Amino acid sequence: xxxxxxxxxxxxxxxxxxxxxxxxxxxxxxxxxxxxxxxxxxxxxxxxxxxxxxxxxxxxxxxxxxxxxxxxxxxxxxxxxxxxxxxxxxxxxxxxxxxxxxxxxxxxxxxxxxxxxx
Amino acid sequence: xxxxxxxxxxxxxxxxxxxxxxxxxxxxxxxxxxxxxxxxxxxxxxxxxxxxxxxxxxxxxxxxxxxxxxxxxxxxxxxxxxxxxxxxxxxxxxxxxxxxxxxxxxx
Numbered sequence: 445x446x447x448x449x450x451x452x453x454x455x456x457x458x459x460x461x462x463x464x465x466x467x468x469x470x471x472x473x474x475x476x477x478x479x480x481x482x483x484x485x486x487x488x489x490x491x492x493x494x495x496x497x498x499x500x501x502x503x504x505x506x507x508x509x510x511x512x513x514x515x516x517x518x519x520x521x522x523x524x525x526x527x528x529x530x531x532x533x534x535x536x537x538x539x540x541x542x543x544x545x546x547x548x549x550x551x552x553x554x555x556x557x558x559x560x561x562x
Numbered sequence: 563x564x565x566x567x568x569x570x571x572x573x574x575x576x577x578x579x580x581x582x583x584x585x586x587x588x589x590x591x592x593x594x595x596x597x598x599x600x601x602x603x604x605x606x607x608x609x610x611x612x613x614x615x616x617x618x619x620x621x622x623x624x625x626x627x628x629x630x631x632x633x634x635x636x637x638x639x640x641x642x643x644x645x646x647x648x649x650x651x652x653x654x655x656x657x658x659x660x661x662x663x664x665x666x667x668x669x
Binding site: 448484488490491492495505506539541548549550552553554555 | 563594596598600603604606607608611612617649652653656657658659660661662663
């Protein structure tokens with residue numbers, strides 16, 4: 445059974461960098477996949493942040509593009525998200541997800557809450 | 563960018579009801595649409611992909627339809643486990659956009 449687990453600091457200071465990792469179990473990332481990051485601000489809907497193909501090709505939300513870096517480490521079977529210059533607007537529940545195709549995400553993690561505050 | 567307009571934002575229903583949620587795209591997306599179910603504290607669950615394909619293991623009371631710009635998610639005979647939030651998501655040119663979500667609550 446494929447399972448995903450997000451991890452990272454729950455609190456980040458404004459202007460600093462948010463870093464999250466998605467550990468994948470039950471499936472080898474090097475077998476081929478798309479990994480994605482999605483977030484949900486408090487009381488709001490879902491926002492796609494970006495996705496990565498197992499080869500390393502990335503696709504980012506244009507509204508966040510300049511602040512987002514998504515990477516993969518197949519040796520550790522995980523992929524990661526970095527968001528630079530965070531503000532309170534980046535406070536959200538962050539999910540990672542994977543799928544065989546870009547256009548939908550088959551398996552999700554339970555999410556991790558990140559708060560941006562001094 | 564393609565915008566997704568989902569309605570209603572909240573839906574009050576009883577166990578056994580048939581409910582329908584609508585998602586409209588700002589331009590044609592063919593059948594590149596997925597539906598997800600979200601519950602607090604749990605991993606989101608893919609229900610439907612390519613507008614009408616039911617993910618393996620998802621109960622058959624869930625169904626999706628539509629193409630182009632208008633899509634629906636229907637739940638036949640609503641069960642207690644179905645009270646949750648539902649989101650549509652479109653794909654276009656390696657970009658994804660979600661609808662605003664629909665919360666299905668107990669009447």
